[in-house]
Amino acid sequence: MTNEARTEDRLKTGAASAEADSGASRCRRIVPVILAGGSGTRLWPMSREQFPKQLIGIVGRDSLLQATVSRMKGFSGDFEVAAEPIIVCGEEHRFTTEEQTRESGVDARIIVEPARRDTAPALTLAALAASKDGEDAIMVAMPADHSIADIPALHRAIAIAAEHAERGVIATLGIPPTRPDTGFGYIRLGAALEDGAHEIDRFVEKPAAELAAQYVAAGTYWWNSGIFVVRASVWLAALQKLNGEMHAACCAALGEGKDDGKFFRPAAAQFGRAPSDSIDYAVMEHIGTPSKPCDGVVVPLVAGWSDLGSWDAVWDAMDKDDSGNVASGRVVFEGATSSYARSEGGRLVACVGTTNIIVVETDDAVLVADRSRVQDIKGLVARIREQHAPEADTHRKVRRPWGFYDSIEHGERFQVKRIVVSPGSKLSLQMHHHRAEHWIVVCGTALVTRGEEQFLLSENESTFIPLGVRHRLENPGKVPLEIIEVQSGSYLGEDDIVRFDDTYGRCN
Template identity: 45%
Template sequence: MSEASTAIHPVILCGGTGTRLWPASRESMPKQFARLVDATHSTFQASLARVSDASVFAKPTVIASAEARFIVAEQCAQTGVAADLLLEPQGRDSAAAVAVAAVHAAAIDPQAVVLIMAADHVVPDAKAFVGAVAAAAAGARAGFTMTLGIEPTRPATDYGYIRRGEAIPDAAGACRVARFVEKPDRPGAESLIAEGALWNSGYFLFRADVMLGELEAYAPDVLAAARAAHDAAARDLDFIRLDAEAFAQAPKISIDYAVMERTERAGVLPVSFAWSDVGTWDAVWQALEHDGAGNAVRGRVALIETSNSLVHSHGEGLTAVVGLEDVVVVSTPDAVLVASKARSGQVKELVNSLRASGEPEADAHLRMYRPWGWYQRIDIGERFQVKRIQVVPGGRLSLQKHYHRAEHWVVVRGTAEVTVDERVVLVHENEAIYLPIGSMHRLTNPGKIPLELIEVQVGSYTGEDDIIRVEDIYGR
């Protein structure tokens, strides 16, 4: 086996919007990029950190939606981990993403061992995770498609299960998969645990050439679309854009249904480290530390006679709860969720209802992230809107104009380089500049610290679609 084949090639899948974790998780900032469990890092950043040991892992590959590309790039930079960033033009479920990952890895080394991992999992013991991956890689090198099976700690009904089969030779502790079992009811979960079944973690390890062969046998349409999309991919800044027309031809199917439940060479390695896919607020409560009354809290929170509850307070506001038990309370600057912990999975139904009625809070946060930084609405009314804007060092907004509004910018921190038609001026702290309707303008942060300013828009229309971009370094 070549030296290149000994390194494990991690692939982090960043799709999904985490609807069940609304209002903290929305399309504008999905749960894998939010800090729901760790106060300093997102689960995506924690996933990157777990595969950063160059003695075990090759350069990671991240597969994300085109809409999330700048969030992904910024969080990679914050973590200090360089990665290949592949962009899906649309979501086609996990089989297409895994097929792209196999094609991409095979171009480097046909026998590369690929690790597929989700961006939203919580694994506190990174050392145990790396050890389990290294052990499972032995089965992958022997030609099996391996998964990590978590030893259950409770009769969970929100996870799939794996029944174990006979042992795999030369892969210590690993077994063949006898059967994958869909999410059971509670009695079914208790029965599965009694017979030694494992939670299906969703981690997969395989040789690139083996997975290509499996896809050719069981999902040839998925493989053909993935190959065509990868072969016709285009470079865009630091990203690799998969070809949209080719990728759209991939059937929308999970890798579990497409391959894992059909192959005869599925293997599982039982592991016992703590793990959660934090798919619901109840799962977030379980992943966090609890006080003496069983409560898990984040942010500014005050509790009286409250127990076994999760209270998340986002932003500067105070969230107070009195006399409740087994509840979830999540407050954000523009939306508040109150639900029983046991029924927190129904938040997805709530979000679908909000979308159907056209509520903007269903998908968009008040703070909207952009490749140059972020903006947050402070106030809005008839003929005006006020925003707080932060631009990262070196960040540059597009050269643009508006047909329906004028803007006033007041710098509160840093220095702004402002283009207004033919003029370029520096605006310092506690200084302001006026941008008339129709003027061609651009904002740049030439400094070493974040630039913060207050923008006051005045006009007959202040929507985001009144932006006419003439030039944009981010290719939007």
């Protein structure tokens, strides 16, 4: 029997087994699943805990999340693509995730993780949601923070992977390596199949530099892209076999979860019992071992893929000038080579005679790094966090579901913020124990609640909110409301907010 015949026989056997385990009907329907729970600390200072890299336009106008949710548009072939992707994100990013998805013209199902448990529980929640109505759709699971230049090539690879997935195999997309890289996991190729895919021999962890060079020279190892194509029932059966505790916790969390407006919230206590683990560790690394839950195949993806895991990867993914430099924003190079410079805060960044340098400027931080040391930025952020510096987690400009605020100045016992409220939106009804506030309307119309009063303010008008008084700011108009807020008091932290009513369901 040929390798191809043996593989086909295993595929059929795996499909029959998965069918029996799941009890669900097979389906030629694809549901995109976007895993959007990362923090992206290696792209600091642009990416921060409260506003990570998937929400930022790192390589274009759209954010990486927006590029990902639009990635399956135009997919053609023998599979129907669901109009509503499933997005799994964290509590702190849910409003921005919904806003950016809506701006992309996509109506998504958003699952809000009660706690971070890595990608395996996230994919399990998505698989349970995808099969909730008895459907056994094929999931195309994609991280929200990758860049892919050639979308038609991606679609062709997914179409091949989906054919394997329909027959009960876990398929992944592998990247033929262009260089030794210690930042990626690798997949060792097994037998070649007629459609260009390979059986998966095994997954291997991120190697040291010498071993990575050996992998590339051998020609039998591809980078692990982190993109998986698998039927919901196959993933659930595999996880149940390998990690029953995680499977049970996710089932209970989804079963006892509740809808919350535009979001679905799994039960926190049940989800908290799920072990934290990645897709690779939980399942994929067992393929090719005696405990393997099913067969796996890897489909080649040659589409200008990058995981944008570091500033060096961002430099590599972008167009360069004749000297190998990449500029973003107000940047001037003079005698520089192979450098990346980004001005995000609007100030001019000038690089003279630099080589292999990364410079990233934001409103409140500047990073200067050697391109060969960008992996060390994660440790740098940890040190900044140990110092309790806010720059580790938040930007000066902070997004809120009603708009944003920008902390433009602060000193002892005072702080000045620029607040922008979207049309029709309002802040919570709240009170502060330690600060008073002055509001000055710069643009638009404000509806102000202050104690028992309610009144309108127009441009160039102002009001005072005494310490301890309940208050609320609303925008009843059709244009953004912009105000300047001057805070004064003994303590000006964001945790000095007592909320009495909030449209967005936030608690103190």
